[in-house]
Amino acid sequence: MPKITGNSLDEHRELIRQSVFEALTALLEEKSFDAITMAQLAAKAGMGRTAIYHHFPDKEAVVVAFASHETDQYLDRLREVLATSDSPIDRLRIYVDYHLVAGEQFHMGLGMQFYGMLSEDSRMAIREHVLDVERVLRELLEAGMQSGDFVVDDLSATMSLIHACLSPRHLDPKVIEAFVLRALGVR
Incomplete structure (x- = not known):
């Protein structure tokens, strides 16, 4: 045994x-x-x-479980740090900063080439967890729109553009944060 x-x-x-x-x-x-x-x-x-x-059962199941585990940890900590503020502007700053710092700690960026090797079922299972992260950003943006802090014409496009801005690891996080906030009309 x-x-x-x-x-x-x-x-x-x-x-x-x-x-x-x-x-x-x-x-x-x-x-x-x-x-x-x-x-x-x-x-x-x-x-x-x-x-x-x-x-x-197989190595794809390992990857899906790993990605799910990493995303759950990422989201738990993100929600923890977001709870420190009620201001939509501050919460977006926290989101951007956290994403840039945590991206170095978590292995969520498995890469498109790697992602493409997975079966459709595995990709969809991982995608569900990505949607959880996107929901957090959507809620932040909607709160900022409702308060009048953010100007957003197309919510889905804005979310995609913000996440695209969070990819470059060679830029100063404060520069990225300032760019994202200016893009949303924050002065």
Whole structure:
């Protein structure tokens, strides 16, 4: 019988998932997704070659679970920091700053090339979590529009443009923040 780590079965499962996620991250630094096998993931996670299948049916399931886990952590922390202000302008500043800083800490940017290797079902599962992040921005913008702080003609286009502005990692976050706020009519 396999040894249970942690104080409960749930804690054991979470520890296994975390070690598989860490193994995936490490292996992706070494090789492409299509070159990674479940056996390599298991070995890197310190578990038996067949044991990994008790937790994940295949490597796509690992990626979907990993992306979901990362997004959930990202959103929990984002909501925490957004709760520190009621001002739509301050909340958008927090959103922009948090996204730029957290983007360095979380592995959510799996990349279009990688994303394209996944099945339609896996892409849709990951997309659901992206929509959760987009909902936060939509709520921020709608609150700013309602208060008169933001001028937004096309909400969907504005959201896409804001997220596009959050991609360049080589720019000073304050420059990006100022640009986004000016684009929304904030002086």
